[in-house]
Amino acid sequence: xxxxxxxxxxxxxxxxxxxxxxxxxxxxxxxxxxxxxxxxxxxxxxxxxxxxxxxxxxxxxxxxxxxxxxxxxxxxxxxxxxxxxxxxxxxxxxxxxxxxxxxxxxxxxxxxxxxxxxxxxxxxxxxxxxxxxxxxxxxxxxxxxxxxxxxxxxxxxxxxxxxxxxxxxxxxxxxxxxxxxxxxxxxxxxxxxxxxxxxxxxxxxxxxxxxxxxxxxxxxxxxxxxxxxxxxxxxxxxxxxxxxxxxxxxxxxxxxxxxxxxxxxxxxxxxxxxxxxxxxxxxxxxxxxxxxxxxxxxxxxxxxxxxxxxxxxxxxxxxxxxxxxxxxxxxxxxxxxxxxxxxxxxxxxxxxxxxxxxxxxxxxxxxxxxxxxxxxxxxxxxxxxxxxxxxxxxxxxxxxxxxxxxxxxxxxxxxxxxxxxxxxxxx
Ligand SMILES: Cc1ncc(COP(=O)(O)O)c(C=O)c1O
Numbered sequence: 001x002x003x004x005x006x007x008x009x010x011x012x013x014x015x016x017x018x019x020x021x022x023x024x025x026x027x028x029x030x031x032x033x034x035x036x037x038x039x040x041x042x043x044x045x046x047x048x049x050x051x052x053x054x055x056x057x058x059x060x061x062x063x064x065x066x067x068x069x070x071x072x073x074x075x076x077x078x079x080x081x082x083x084x085x086x087x088x089x090x091x092x093x094x095x096x097x098x099x100x101x102x103x104x105x106x107x108x109x110x111x112x113x114x115x116x117x118x119x120x121x122x123x124x125x126x127x128x129x130x131x132x133x134x135x136x137x138x139x140x141x142x143x144x145x146x147x148x149x150x151x152x153x154x155x156x157x158x159x160x161x162x163x164x165x166x167x168x169x170x171x172x173x174x175x176x177x178x179x180x181x182x183x184x185x186x187x188x189x190x191x192x193x194x195x196x197x198x199x200x201x202x203x204x205x206x207x208x209x210x211x212x213x214x215x216x217x218x219x220x221x222x223x224x225x226x227x228x229x230x231x232x233x234x235x236x237x238x239x240x241x242x243x244x245x246x247x248x249x250x251x252x253x254x255x256x257x258x259x260x261x262x263x264x265x266x267x268x269x270x271x272x273x274x275x276x277x278x279x280x281x282x283x284x285x286x287x288x289x290x291x292x293x294x295x296x297x298x299x300x301x302x303x304x305x306x307x308x309x310x311x312x313x314x315x316x317x318x319x320x321x322x323x324x325x326x327x328x329x330x331x332x333x334x335x336x337x338x339x340x341x342x343x344x345x346x347x348x349x350x351x352x353x354x355x356x357x358x359x360x361x362x363x364x365x366x367x368x369x370x371x372x373x374x375x376x377x378x379x380x381x382x383x384x385x386x387x388x389x390x391x392x393x394x395x396x397x398x399x400x401x402x403x404x405x406x407x408x409x410x411x412x413x414x415x416x417x418x419x420x421x422x423x424x425x426x427x
Contacts (some may be wrong), residue, residue: 006080045354046395046404049228054292058284062234065280068160074426078109078276082405084283085274086240088416089222091286092215092320094241096248099274100255101134102226102258103202106238107135107172109197109272110220113251122198123163124172125155126364127384132200142374144168145366147381151317152179152392153330156383157185164189175204175214177360177393178230178296178327179319183209183217190218199239202238204229206293208323212333215241223276225282230296230325231289233278296326296397301327302402306409312416335421340389342419347392349415355408358393409421 017190072078081099089097100106118123118140124132126145133143146163148154149209160171168191171190173181183199190197197218201207205223207214215221223229225237242248253260258269274282292412307315314332317415318324336343340362350357364384378385394408 014344045048045356046400046408047166048356048358048395049394049397050399051227051232051397054397058288062281065284066277069276069280076273078279080276080283081279081332084279084286087286088239089241091289092213092221092223092241094216094221095243096241096245096404098240098242098248098251098255099279100238100240100272101115101274102227102236102272103200103222103229103238104131104135104226104253105270105272106222106224106240107131107198107200108244108270109136109138109143109251109255110222110240110247111135111170112254112269113247114170114196114198116196119167120169121165121167122170123168124200125161125174125176125384126366126381127153127361127387128174128176128200128365129202129361129372130365130368131202133371136172141169143365143371145174145364145376145381145382145384148387150332150383150387151181152181152319152355153316153387154179154181155186157182157189160186160189164193168193168195170198172198172200173218174200174202175207177330178204178207179316180204180207180209180214180322180324181266183214184321187217195330196220202226203327204325205229205268206289206323206356207325210321214322216243219244224277227302227384228327229284230293230327231285233282233285235275235278236284237274237278238272239274246357256388285367292398293325296396297324297402299396299398299405300324300326300329302405303409306405307331307412310409310413311418313412314420326396328358328393329359329396330391332387333392333416333421334390335368336390338385338389342421343390343421344393346412346415346421350411353411353414355395357395357408357412359391361391362388364388381383 035256085097085099120141121144122136122141123144127148132210136143144163146159147156155173173186198219199221201215206216221241223239226231240251254269255272258265258267316330333343349355366381
């Protein structure tokens with residue numbers, strides 16, 4: 001719980017004071033937020049995600065596994081990398097799993113392995129992290145953005161068909177915030193137009209669509225092991241899952257400098273491997289993933305009930321066709337105006353009270369400067385634009401617990417009152 005400050009200043013001022021101190025300098029977001037603060041006694045801040053609490057529960061296993069890798073001298077492509085790849089493929093339920101350096105690389109390698117490049121179009125969501133579209137652009141293809149459904153923040157599957165053209169080669173649905181896209185209509189459309197489906201599962205490891213893990217329904221699934229993901233390493237990492245042996249072999253070749261046989265190169269590839277240390281850590285964490293995802297669901301359930309009386313916000317709705325794994329718990333403030341000003345004020349007021357909510361994502365991809373050349377205008381994808389100025393993600397991690405959630409919700413209520421946002425008129 002937040003301890004009142006003796007000098008009456010806001011928690012953020014205190015954090016900033018603390019940041020200016022050195023040593024040690026530690027980035028916020030990965031720390032416990034309970035520090036000796038000189039004249040201010042102590043303040044405890046609720047971060048968007050706290051990786052240290054989870055680490056403490058597996059510390060002994062991780063230390064032993066890392067020590068083993070270090071002692072082995074096999075830091076790249078050691079046996080643990082193959083063991084983890086096999087275990088992760090088994091978890092997702094695909095025959096092949098190619099591990100690599102990041103989720104971004106997984107998307108890039110999937111597109112390259114599908115031979116998608118210059119002149120091709122890939123349909124995707126404008127409301128996602130840049131990496132999704134960036135991978136499409138990196139292979140020389142063009143992202144085509146389709147608007148989202150405001151209830152799930154995922155692609156509006158009913159709008160996909162209108163975006164299919166002569167150059168369309170693939171659809172890249174993103175299971176955003178840990179909630180699965182309704183893949184049935186996506187797969188039907190892809191079959192009708194002979195398109196590949198590349199699932200961006202970066203935020204949804206363990207999520208299910210109709211009882212099946214995401215990442216095994218489309219032609220390829222792409223996962224991120226970025227530390228804050230549901231299965232996160234202690235550094236970068238990623239994986240591609242598929243049942244297509246040719247696709248798997250090509251992706252593996254491309255991620256190894258275009259080589260199947262050492263020092264024989266058949267394509268310009270990249271260097272994208274998962275370090276042995278990361279594989280060893282991820283192999284341990286994979287064993288806990290279902291438990292941690294279950295705890296995330298409990299955290300989400302608790303937020304749902306705590307927020308039921310808070311009529312100024314629209315709570316995220318769970319999907320009926322699958323299982324969400326709540327990488328984020330993202331609200332909407334429907335009364336926030338187009339510039340997102342009130343939402344930003346609510347965020348700032350919460351930060352000053354010691355709770356750190358995040359905005360994923362303040363600018364939809366079709367309006368990013370980097371995609372200006374595609375010619376999209378404000379208003380073209382209204383739901384994505386509305387989401388960008390209304391969303392607010394509350395702290396979410398498996399260890400959060402009821403006390404801190406009550407504090408988050410109380411802080412949110414106070415911030416809403418302070419900013420003067422009224423009850424939602426619609427959902
Ligand atoms: C939806 C989405 N796709 C792709 C990525 C890229 O993953 P990575 O950071 O491992 O490259 C991310 C990472 O945040 C993501 O959220």
